[in-house]
Amino acid sequence: MALEIEGKKLEIVSYALDRFYESGFHATGMEAALAGSGISKRTLYKYFPSKEDLIEAALRLYSEAIVRDLFDPVANVSDPRKQIIAVFDVPKNTGRVRTRGCFGMKAAQEYAGKHEGIVKLGIEASTRAEMKFLELCEEARFARPQYLAKQLNVILQGALVLSHTTGDAAPFLLAKDVASSLIENVRIE
16 A cells, blocks of 8 residues: 655645544544644645545555554564564654554544444554564464464554553563564464
């Protein structure tokens, strides 16, 4: 899923994503999504005729960003087993990625039964890491790679939720221990 957002449109989506993250989707209106950005209402509505269009674009942006933010820093680790575990490492500068929760999961929960398209994009966003884990599990030649990738995503999502709740990235250290134990006991094909 290649994202084709650039320029002013990317600026709008990036800014709105932060506002939706902070205040929730239903609590954040179109104007509030860009309050303080200097972007005019006219420009906003030129690119996004509805709030749902803006949320969908934000989910697409997040989908790409989460994989990049979690997996790119460990891309130089040649052993896929070690690369999987390294995803759970907490860098000294953790940024907000690890303490904000999963944007996709938040969208899917808040729009459940209200907007099928947003729910679908939210679920897709929350499983992007699972797809990357699947690639690594297949590369490592683990038995049942799809099942293992799902387990690793559950561990990751749990760490994201707990880190968001506590406001620090410490749950990732526990998640790393759980992921390590899981990987040590997986059969190789």
